[in-house]
Structure formats: C-alpha cells, structure tokens
Amino acid sequence: MRIEKAERLKRLPPYLFKEIDRRKEEVRAKGIDIIDLGVGDPDLPTPPHIIEASKRAASDPANHQYPSYSGMADFNAAVARWYKRRFNVDLDPGTEVVTLIGSKEGIAHIPLAFINPGDIALVPSPGYPVYHIGTQFAGGEPYFMDLLKENRFLPDLASISRETAQKAKIMFINYPNNPTAAVATKDFFESIVAFAGEHNIIVCHDAAYSEMAFDDYRPMSFLEAEGAKTVGIEFHSLSKTYNMTGWRIGFAVGCADVISALGQVKSNIDSGAFQAVQIAGIEALDGDQKCVEDMRRTYAERRDILVAGLCSAGLSVEKPRATFYLWVEVPQGYTSTEFTGLLLTEAGIVTTPGNGFGTAGEAYIRMALTVDCERIREAVERIKGIGL
Numbered sequence: 001m002r003i004e005k006a007e008r009l010k011r012l013p014p015y016l017f018k019e020i021d022r023r024k025e026e027v028r029a030k031g032i033d034i035i036d037l038g039v040g041d042p043d044l045p046t047p048p049h050i051i052e053a054s055k056r057a058a059s060d061p062a063n064h065q066y067p068s069y070s071g072m073a074d075f076n077a078a079v080a081r082w083y084k085r086r087f088n089v090d091l092d093p094g095t096e097v098v099t100l101i102g103s104k105e106g107i108a109h110i111p112l113a114f115i116n117p118g119d120i121a122l123v124p125s126p127g128y129p130v131y132h133i134g135t136q137f138a139g140g141e142p143y144f145m146d147l148l149k150e151n152r153f154l155p156d157l158a159s160i161s162r163e164t165a166q167k168a169k170i171m172f173i174n175y176p177n178n179p180t181a182a183v184a185t186k187d188f189f190e191s192i193v194a195f196a197g198e199h200n201i202i203v204c205h206d207a208a209y210s211e212m213a214f215d216d217y218r219p220m221s222f223l224e225a226e227g228a229k230t231v232g233i234e235f236h237s238l239s240k241t242y243n244m245t246g247w248r249i250g251f252a253v254g255c256a257d258v259i260s261a262l263g264q265v266k267s268n269i270d271s272g273a274f275q276a277v278q279i280a281g282i283e284a285l286d287g288d289q290k291c292v293e294d295m296r297r298t299y300a301e302r303r304d305i306l307v308a309g310l311c312s313a314g315l316s317v318e319k320p321r322a323t324f325y326l327w328v329e330v331p332q333g334y335t336s337t338e339f340t341g342l343l344l345t346e347a348g349i350v351t352t353p354g355n356g357f358g359t360a361g362e363a364y365i366r367m368a369l370t371v372d373c374e375r376i377r378e379a380v381e382r383i384k385g386i387g388l
C-alpha cells in the first residue's frame with residue numbers, strides 16, 4: 001500500500017518551527033540552557049475568574065451536548081457588548097458575529113467560502129502563514145504584499161496592478177502586526193475600504209493583538225473605518241488578550257453576508273466550541289479587565305528591558321507600541337537564518353528567522369517577549385557576550 005499525500009500537502013513549505021525545534025534540541029543535548037523567544041505563546045496563566053467560570057460550566061450537563069454552529073447566543077451577545085464598549089461599534093449578535101474554535105480556525109476556513117481555483121488572495125509578507133496556506137488549500141493563489149520598513153510595514157496598495165486587484169477575491173491584513181509589531185492608522189484602514197470597494201475584495205482583518213498594546217496606545221478596530229462593515233470582517237481571539245491559547249476560542253465579526261458564508265463552511269466541518277469554553281469566554285469579555293491591564297504592564301516591562309538591551313548590544317530595533325514581538329534587524333553580514341543560528345549556538349537563545357514569515361521578512365528576526373524579566377536580562381547579557 002502506497003500512502004501518497006495530496007498535492008496541497010506536498011506543495012507546503014516545511015513547518016517553520018520544525019527546523020528550529022530540531023536545532024534547539026541539538027543545542028539542548030549539549031547541556032546548554034535555552035532561552036526560548038521563538039513561539040508566540042503567552043507564558044502567563046489564564047486569569048482565575050475565567051477558569052472558575054469554565055469549571056462551573058463544565059459540570060453542567062446542559063453544556064455537554066453539541067453547541068450551536070454559529071456560537072451560543074450569549075457568547076455572541078457578549079462579543080457585541082465588548083465591541084460596543086471597546087470600539088463603539090454596533091454589531092447584531094444574530095447576524096454579524098460567529099464564534100470560532102480559535103481565530104486560526106476561521107482564518108484557515110474563510111478562503112473555502114470565497115476562493116475559486118485560480119482566484120487571488122492578497123496576503124501580507126511577512127505574515128502569519130495561515131493566510132496563504134488557507135488560500136492554497138482552497139485552490140487559490142496568494143499574491144504577496146510586501147510589508148517594508150519604508151512604508152511603516154503597511155502594504156503599498158498603489159503597487160498592486162489593476163489586473164491583480166481585479167482577480168483578487170479576498171485580502172488579509174493584520175494590525176497590530178505579527179511579526180513586524182507595526183500598527184495601523186485610521187487613514188490606512190480607510191484606504192483599504194476604498195480599495196476593497198473599488199475592486200470587490202473582501203477584507204479579512206486579523207485583530208488578534210488589538211488588546212496587547214502599551215503606554216497609552218489603544219489600537220482601533222477595522223470596523224471603525226467608515227464603510228468597513230460593507231467590505232469585510234475582523235477576526236479576534238481570546239488567546240492573546242486573556243492568555244487562553246490552549247482553550248481555542250475566538251470570533252469573527254462584520255459584514256453579515258461574509259459571516260454567514262463562513263458559518264456555512266464551518267457548519268459542514270466542525271460543530272462549534274465546547275459551551276463551557278464559550279462560557280469562560282463570556283466571563284473573559286464581560287468580566288473585570290484588570291487582568292488585561294496586568295498583561296500589558298508585564299509585556300511593556302519586558303519590552304523595555306529587551307529593547308534597551310538589544311540597542312546597547314549594537315542591534316537595531318524599534319520599540320513596539322503593540323504585540324509581544326520585537327522585529328529586530330539582522331546585522332550586516334548575516335542572513336536571517338544565519339543570525340538565528342548564531343544566537344542559538346553562541347547564546348542559547350531561540351528566535352524566529354524573518355524569512356519564515358515570507359521573503360520580505362529576510363533581514364529581520366522575531367523575538368517574542370514570552371519569558372520573564374530576569375531571563376530577558378540574561379538573554380541580553382549573552383547577546384552582548386557574542387560581541388556583534
């Protein structure tokens with residue numbers, strides 16, 4: 001019996017973290033203490049009030065059956081209330097909200113709702129890999145919009161040819177951005193709405209980091225831009241905001257026709273998120289937001305230590321206003337893969353090469369602020385010790 005994978009799997013690039021994991025294990029086997037700034041997974045626990053809500057809900061037999069496909073009415077209503085409070089955006093919880101099993105699930109599935117073979121999806125490079133892989137799984141062709149430093153890591157819409165724009169069916173954008181940590185302006189979102197309207201492109205804005213922002217900066221929702229709800233949707237996740245990556249709960253909101261098509265795909269693939277998890281999500285969204293403040297303070301402190309330390313070690317990095325990533329320029333003489341290799345073998349520090357997020361990420365590495373201040377200080381000392 002010959003097990004032959006489908007072309008869609010054969011065409012995939014190797015999983016970004018697989019090679020990094022292999023090299024990490026090699027270094028660990030030599031007895032070197034590893035500081036892992038690689039994966040973007042919060043090291044902080046889920047706040048206790050959220051866990052308590054889930055425990056109560058898990059014991060209730062009413063939550064043991066299949067949930068509703070589009071999400072519990074109560075969860076979708078909590079999402080609408082949160083949107084009103086946080087962004088002053090009105091949403092109809094019945095038609096403009098869908099619950100997701102983590103936002104990655106919705107992002108991976110949305111191309112199935114809109115992409116026909118050969119259709120283009122506009123995808124940022126560097127970017128979260130699910131945008132282009134979801135597109136390819138649906139038979140579409142990603143067109144990479146390079147995010148460049150000189151454009152503050154926003155895509156240059158004027159550089160997209162008319163022909164490409166006409167063939168494009170959907171567009172993914174993501175601000176605050178993983179991996180560059182860039183943020184968007186209202187002007188930018190308005191230019192996206194105009195561009196999408198002109199070329200009939202459905203906008204999918206990934207706002208996973210909307211709450212992970214520092215100092216007095218609070219990112220806006222794409223839906224705050226005039227007309228946004230007629231051209232697209234926004235993905236959100238409780239993963240980063242409430243340290244809930246393992247729980248698998250997120251949502252998409254916006255244009256009712258787009259939400260309904262995503263729901264149609266989902267109802268044929270999954271059966272929704274465990275209700276006890278949705279009830280924990282309601283507690284997270286409606287409950288005391290002090291835990292979010294604490295999360296921001298924790299990452300801001302780590303950010304300040306790492307940015308100052310990297311700069312004094314001679315590296316070039318901007319202080320991010322949001323996300324828990326630093327997008328660090330690779331010094332002269334190295335590729336991003338070589339530089340991550342150097343940090344691993346010479347300093348025991350795991351980072352992610354920028355080219356893993358797309359060719360436009362070459363010349364950068366990403367560091368995630370997912371270890372405590374003491375370990376960050378240790379990382380800085382080790383980097384200084386390399387003598388860059």
Ligand SMILES: *Cc1c(COP(=O)(O)O)cnc(C)c1O
Pocket residue numbers: 040101102103104105128174178206208236237238239240245249250
């Ligand atoms: C972490 C992250 C997500 C969230 O994924 P979940 O599936 O909700 O855990 C989505 N988009 C980006 C860019 C991310 O970095």
